[in-house]
Amino acid sequence: MLSLKDLSYLVALDELGHFGKAAQACYVSQPTLSGQLKKLQIQLGVELIEKGSKKVILTHVGQEIAQRAKAMVLQANELEAFARASKKPLTGRLRLAIIPSLAPYLMAKTGACVNALLPDLTIELHELETHELLRQLRSGEIDAGILVLPQPQAGLRHLSLWQEPLWLGVGHGHPWAQKVQVTQSQLAGAELILLKEGHCLADQAQQLCQLKSQSQAFRGASLETLRYMVSAGNGATIVPQLSMDAWISHGEQNITYIPIVSPKQAREIGFLARSGSAYWPCVEALHGAMAKVLPKNAVDTQTVPLVI
Amino acid sequence: MLSLKDLSYLVALDELGHFGKAAQACYVSQPTLSGQLKKLQIQLGVELIEKGSKKVILTHVGQEIAQRAKAMVLQANELEAFARASKKPLTGRLRLAIIPSLAPYLMAKTGACVNALLPDLTIELHELETHELLRQLRSGEIDAGILVLPQPQAGLRHLSLWQEPLWLGVGHGHPWAQKVQVTQSQLAGAELILLKEGHCLADQAQQLCQLKSQSQAFRGASLETLRYMVSAGNGATIVPQLSMDAWISHGEQNITYIPIVSPKQAREIGFLARSGSAYWPCVEALHGAMAKVLPKNAVDTQTVPLVI
DNA sequence: TAACATTATCGGCAATGCCTATTAAAAAAT
DNA sequence: ATTTTTTAATAGGCATTGCCGATAATGTTA
Numbered sequence: 001m002l003s004l005k006d007l008s009y010l011v012a013l014d015e016l017g018h019f020g021k022a023a024q025a026c027y028v029s030q031p032t033l034s035g036q037l038k039k040l041q042i043q044l045g046v047e048l049i050e051k052g053s054k055k056v057i058l059t060h061v062g063q064e065i066a067q068r069a070k071a072m073v074l075q076a077n078e079l080e081a082f083a084r085a086s087k088k089p090l091t092g093r094l095r096l097a098i099i100p101s102l103a104p105y106l107m108a109k110t111g112a113c114v115n116a117l118l119p120d121l122t123i124e125l126h127e128l129e130t131h132e133l134l135r136q137l138r139s140g141e142i143d144a145g146i147l148v149l150p151q152p153q154a155g156l157r158h159l160s161l162w163q164e165p166l167w168l169g170v171g172h173g174h175p176w177a178q179k180v181q182v183t184q185s186q187l188a189g190a191e192l193i194l195l196k197e198g199h200c201l202a203d204q205a206q207q208l209c210q211l212k213s214q215s216q217a218f219r220g221a222s223l224e225t226l227r228y229m230v231s232a233g234n235g236a237t238i239v240p241q242l243s244m245d246a247w248i249s250h251g252e253q254n255i256t257y258i259p260i261v262s263p264k265q266a267r268e269i270g271f272l273a274r275s276g277s278a279y280w281p282c283v284e285a286l287h288g289a290m291a292k293v294l295p296k297n298a299v300d301t302q303t304v305p306l307v308i
Numbered sequence: 309m310l311s312l313k314d315l316s317y318l319v320a321l322d323e324l325g326h327f328g329k330a331a332q333a334c335y336v337s338q339p340t341l342s343g344q345l346k347k348l349q350i351q352l353g354v355e356l357i358e359k360g361s362k363k364v365i366l367t368h369v370g371q372e373i374a375q376r377a378k379a380m381v382l383q384a385n386e387l388e389a390f391a392r393a394s395k396k397p398l399t400g401r402l403r404l405a406i407i408p409s410l411a412p413y414l415m416a417k418t419g420a421c422v423n424a425l426l427p428d429l430t431i432e433l434h435e436l437e438t439h440e441l442l443r444q445l446r447s448g449e450i451d452a453g454i455l456v457l458p459q460p461q462a463g464l465r466h467l468s469l470w471q472e473p474l475w476l477g478v479g480h481g482h483p484w485a486q487k488v489q490v491t492q493s494q495l496a497g498a499e500l501i502l503l504k505e506g507h508c509l510a511d512q513a514q515q516l517c518q519l520k521s522q523s524q525a526f527r528g529a530s531l532e533t534l535r536y537m538v539s540a541g542n543g544a545t546i547v548p549q550l551s552m553d554a555w556i557s558h559g560e561q562n563i564t565y566i567p568i569v570s571p572k573q574a575r576e577i578g579f580l581a582r583s584g585s586a587y588w589p590c591v592e593a594l595h596g597a598m599a600k601v602l603p604k605n606a607v608d609t610q611t612v613p614l615v616i
Numbered sequence: 617t618a619a620c621a622t623t624a625t626c627g628g629c630a631a632t633g634c635c636t637a638t639t640a641a642a643a644a645a646t
Numbered sequence: 647a648t649t650t651t652t653t654a655a656t657a658g659g660c661a662t663t664g665c666c667g668a669t670a671a672t673g674t675t676a
Contacts, residue, residue: 001312001313001316001384002312002384002387002388003311003312004309004310004311004312005309005633008309018653019653019654019655020652020653020654028633028634028635029634029635029636030653030654030655031634031635031636031654031655031656031657032633032634032635034654034655034656035633035634035655035656036633036634038655039632039633044388044391044392045391045392045395046391046394046395056653056654061390061391061394064390064394065387065390065391068383068386068387068390068584069387071383072380072383072384072387075376075379075380075383076309076310076380078376079310079373079376079377079380080310080352082369082372082373082376083352083353083354083369083373084352084353086354086369086372087353087354154462154463155462276376313664326622327622327623327624328621328622328623336664336665336666337665337666337667338622338623338624339623339624339625339626339665339666339667339668340664340665340666342623342624342625343624343625343664343665344664344665346624347663347664364622364623
């Protein structure tokens with residue numbers, strides 16, 4: 001019968017492309033790894049490693065098998081994690097990623113409550129943009145993510161947390177500074193300072209204003225950058241509510257926040273984890289803890305469908 | 309690291325509920341199985357087997373783990389099958405299930421062609437109703453199925469084969485025996501002889517005629533039964549085209565076939581297999597071979613959406 | 617309690633996985 | 647072209663593991 005260990009050797013070799021390094025990554029000697037892979041090839045009756053070529057490359061079949069093997073190794077790890085977790089629920093180390101436009105503000109707001117309710121859960125926090133977050137989630141590098149929920153996808157499970165309203169933040173010198181509200185149609189073509197491409201908030205804002213990416217001259221690396229730019233002059237940007245709250249409570253005086261109406265704008269924040277993740281109970285507990293602290297806004301908010 | 313072998317022991321014990329039988333199924337001695345399971349429990353640090361109870365029952369955690377283990381063992385088998393298949397494509401033993409209202413007629417029509425085009429593929433044919441077919445497909449007892457395609461589902465891959473037209477078959481004594489066509493609205497509430505519940509054709513026919521299951525007095529076990537009942541008197545039933553063709557060419561004289569129009573009625577026949585199945589190339593080849601022989605009917609056929 | 621069925625334990629054997637040391641081969645550098 | 651260096655394959659030996667049969671312990675049933 002196949003051995004998971006051998007399969008993991010193949011996965012390592014596929015990823016590192018080097019017998020020695022693969023062996024090191026698997027904590028075995030190079031001859032061991034070589035030998036076991038040879039055994040695996042005989043078991044399967046197939047050439048897995050391209051021979052004759054200069055570099056270590058898997059054959060076509062080998063790559064397909066490595067891919068399947070990777071999935072199996074991941075499942076094995078999750079099975080072990082599940083067993084561990086079942087001994088002491090809501091403990092352990094949760095590798096959690098949050099998108100940058102949310103991370104600092106969300107943690108500031110909910111961190112204390114989470115720690116109080118889940119004292120035995122260590123959260124290893126990562127800040128990742130949506131695309132990389134999804135990749136790492138699927139490959140098992142992280143256990144869960146908090147992000148603007150994308151379309152449901154096979155193998156991933158989600159849990160909606162909050163419809164976060166979006167505001168228009170303008171500097172005091174901006175022509176709209178006195179406005180009480182703006183409609184979506186008024187926003188069309190407006191000149192906004194946005195985050196760099198890759199941030200889902202930038203995508204959503206662009207979509208909202210029907211802008212092409214080309215038309216944007218200034219791109220901030222973080223919401224805090226946008227804050228300084230808007231605060232300093234006559235710029236405008238789209239601000240999610242949590243960051244707005246944070247700025248206000250930190251004494252930001254130079255930005256006016258204008259509600260966007262017709263329709264109200266919001267983004268759907270939620271959790272995402274692998275379907276089989278052992279940490280799902282933790283995710284649910286986190287969800288409960290965070291929901292306690294987040295404002296419960298009116299339900300009539302309409303989200304702009306966001307395709308990622 | 310976990311061993312697939314040990315996991316398979318757990319799966320066997322879960323399914324057979326008996327150490328001796330499980331050991332036998334795994335081709336090892338009972339002490340071996342006992343010992344390895346004990347080792348597994350220590351590895352995972354969890355009680356897997358309910359102790360103190362009379363019967364062998366897995367703990368709650370044990371069942372969850374057995375379920376995950378089963379999925380992994382299945383994947384291991386498919387990985388091996390894939391390796392085997394990659395050596396000699398389009399060979400081996402394909403365990404194929406076909407729904408009863410299709411099986412005999414489809415095989416009669418396409419069997420020869422399939423054997424000619426895929427001489428090295430042994431097809432192990434099963435006749436299963438939709439529900440059981442799906443279960444066996446998911447659990448790995450069969451590799452592929454030909455059926456009326458249900459909604460797409462995670463983990464399964466499909467390949468549409470044919471829109472099979474549905475006809476109304478009536479006995480010569482039936483009031484409609486002289487009709488040239490019937491519309492769907494005329495069928496509403498009509499008294500039909502149908503297959504037993506569980507057959508998807510019966511479901512579709514019921515839906516088509518807006519009947520409740522209660523209202524049906526006679527239920528045939530197979531299409532051939534329906535044939536005799538209709539042929540003998542003044543009954544009527546819904547007949548898929550392939551069986552109609554077969555009956556005609558076998559000299560059935562006492563049934564009139566009336567087209568159903570507004571809209572035309574058909575059912576979507578197709579292949580279904582696990583997403584990761586090593587036999588997918590075989591399925592594609594089968595599809596090609598069968599499509600050659602099946603009539604290419606007009607594309608304007610509208611299928612009745614069928615939820616299973 | 618006796619008879620039976622089922623699971624756990626023991627001792628020993630064979631196979632496996634692993635290591636270090638070494639050799640062979642391929643790349644890179646001179 | 648030759649040497650040096652890097653990298654993979656092979657060889658020999660040790661420790662562990664998985665396996666078996668025999669047997670003991672346990673639980674079930676009559």
